[in-house]
Amino acid sequence: MGPLPKRKISKGRRNRRRAHHAIGIPRLVSCTQCNAKTLPHRVCPFCGTYMGRMQVVDVEEEEA
Secondary structure (H helix, E strand, O other): OOOOOOOOOOHHHHHHHHHHOOOOOOOOEEOOOOOOEEOOOOOOOOOOEEOOOEEOOOOOOOOO
């Protein structure tokens, strides 16, 4: 037989264990080129640079 629980885990104990499983708010950092708020370790969607080193993506301005 495989590993089985010896007894039932109560709803309260189960829910207390899961109290820290919630998703937190995303952390934002400032782009070094344009100072826009972006997610860390990603290409800036506003200026197209990555970590201020190189132009990775060509960003086209929208015509309104």
